[in-house]
Amino acid sequence: MVSKSQIKLITSLEQKKHRTKMGLFVVEGKKGIEEVLGSNFELHSLFTTQDIFNAPQDKTHLISEAELKKISRLKTAQIGLAVFEIPVQTEIKLDGLVIALDGVRDPGNLGTIIRLCDWFGVQTLLCSLDTVDCYNSKVVQASMGSITRVKIDYVDLPLFLKENNSHLKAGTFLEGENLFVSEIPKDSILILGNEAKGISEGIEKLVEKKINIPQFxxxxxxxxxxxxxxTAILLSEFRRKENY
Amino acid sequence: MVSKSQIKLITSLEQKKHRTKMGLFVVEGKKGIEEVLGSNFELHSLFTTQDIFNAPQDKTHLISEAELKKISRLKTAQIGLAVFEIPVQTEIKLDGLVIALDGVRDPGNLGTIIRLCDWFGVQTLLCSLDTVDCYNSKVVQASMGSITRVKIDYVDLPLFLKENNSHLKAGTFLEGENLFVSEIPKDSILILGNEAKGISEGIEKLVEKKINIPQFxxxxxxxxxxxxxxTAILLSEFRRKENY
Incomplete structure (x- = not known):
């Protein structure tokens, strides 16, 4: 059964301010829930129509299809909905290649970029404060479980870049150096900009190397x-240069 | 003004069978319409709230916001909606690198792939008959005008690949050769598979070179x-090897 207060909690987590306040976020669907259960993220509560998950019994609530439909945000609700604790933000460690996002707004794009960081072994993803929240359910969905394997830190990006002196700051610009002949050191922060406006002026001033993906x-x-x-092209080319 | 028969026509074009029967498709929004108007695609009719387009007057219909809202499929209707003629399919010419899609179903993915073909100078995009229709409005929207610059042909893909002997057939598989050390000839067909199932069995048998994007x-x-x-990573790496 789902109680009224549980419904209220789950619904409230659609909004970032409530996720931040409660330190909780929602994952839907069998595959997504299994991925996060298998990680070191802490389960808060699980609501499911089938007792098929490897989760503590005291946190598992068997519910009806109708109840699941009531709490789900998906068009077609899928087996279960789980609430997990947002990991406490720990010290930011920059080791090797880092991706930084300057105002990426589309949840699908952020989810895909998290998945790419996971694939290409990028440990740290920095997000400017105006980048879409990574615990937004659409981002979680699009990241396909990679959200548990990539450390995502929201920072005052201009300030952070100004204070960092271990890494080269690189960004993509039309007038930049050709990616394929450009040399990018191992310790670099690759900055990607907003979907419509690209990298903001304040950040552009801090970029030490401008690179460009040539058009053919x-x-x-x-x-x-x-x-x-x-991001896919940059990461692939960076790893190729490093390894082959 | 929009007549009842015009509304009926525009609405019917949401379905592939009607688009095919009428040989027409819909483009929405200022930028998209301008892109297609600037190409060699033939305009059928333009409905707009502002007379700002460089289009023949006899095909331009000035309409009210309310009328636009009635015919638009967008959540927020934008300035205009245009109907264009679907180009008549001409002989398929394979020159240089070709991309072939085997059952890609998501309109956003197809739109992005068309945009990538445009960026990386791929002249021909082959689609299997079960690939989503490229004149679907979501594909047109996601392709950002690139649909006018890339020749897209729907073919019986297994038959086409079997009969072709000018190009090497390459496809992505987990057990494939590392993309970064693999040699792919200039005249190749790169095959990408369905979102969930990958490349189908029938097509796999015809693949002469299996390649893999390594995971890091x-x-x-x-x-x-x-x-x-x-697709982005494959195209970028292919052009790099060819040019640098």
Whole structure:
């Protein structure tokens, strides 16, 4: 059974201010829940129509399809919904390549970028304070479990970059150096900008190396690449140079 | 003004069977409409609240916000909606690198892949018959105008690959050769598979070279990369090898 207060809690977690206040976030669907259960994230409560999860019994609530539908945000509710504790933010450690996002707003893009960091072994993902919250349910969904394996830190990005002196700050700009011939040191922060506006002026001033993904079409057009596909290309090229 | 028959036509174009029957598709929003107007696609009719487009007057219909809202599929209707003619499918020419999609179903993924083909100068995009229709409005939207610059052909993919002998057929598989050390000839067809199931069995038999994008994370996980980000990495690496 789901109590009224539980419904109220779960619904409130749709909003960032409540997630932050309560230190909790929601994961939906069998695969997503299993991924997070298998990580070191702490389970708060699990609501499921089938007792198939490897979770403590005292935190597991068997519920009906109708009850699940009531608390789910998905069009088609899937087996279960779990509430997990947001990990306490620990000291930021920069080791090797770091990705920094300057105002990425689309949940799907952030989820894809988290998944890419996981794939390419990037330990730390820095997000500016105006980047979409990584515990937004759409981000969690799109990250496919990678959110448990990548350390994500929200920081005052201009201040952070100004104070850091261990890493080279690199960013993508149309007038930048060709990515494929550019040398990017092992300890770098690669900065990616907002979907519409790119890297903000304040951050641009702090960039020490501008790089560009060359375009190969006959007809030049003004469109840039999507921020998630740009991240994919940058990470792949960085690891290639490092390893092959 | 929008007549009842015009509303009926526009609404019917939400369905693939009607788009195919009428040979027409819909583009919404200022930027998208301008991109397609500037291409060699033929305008059928334009409905707009502001007379700001460079389009023939006899095909331009000035309408009210309320009328636009009635015909728009967007949550927030934007300035105009245009109907264009679907180009007549001409002979398929394979010159240089070709991308082939085997059952890609997500409109956002197909749109992103069209945009990537445009960026990386891929002239021909082959789609299996069960790949989502490229004139679906979500695909058109996500392709950001690139749909006018990339030739997209829907074919019986297994038959087409079987009969082609000019190109090497390459595909992405977990057990494939490392992309970064693999040699891919100039005349290749790179095959990408369905979001959930990957490349189908029938197509796998026809693949002459299996390649893999290596994973660099410490914890191996079973998730693969999203099909659009995989395409980005493959195209970028192909062009790098060719040019640098």
């Amino acid at each position: 079409s006959n007809v030049k057009n003004t469109e840039s690449l999507n921020v998630a596909t740009a | 994370s410490n914890v191996k996980n079973t998730e693969s990369l999203n099909v659009a980000t995989a």
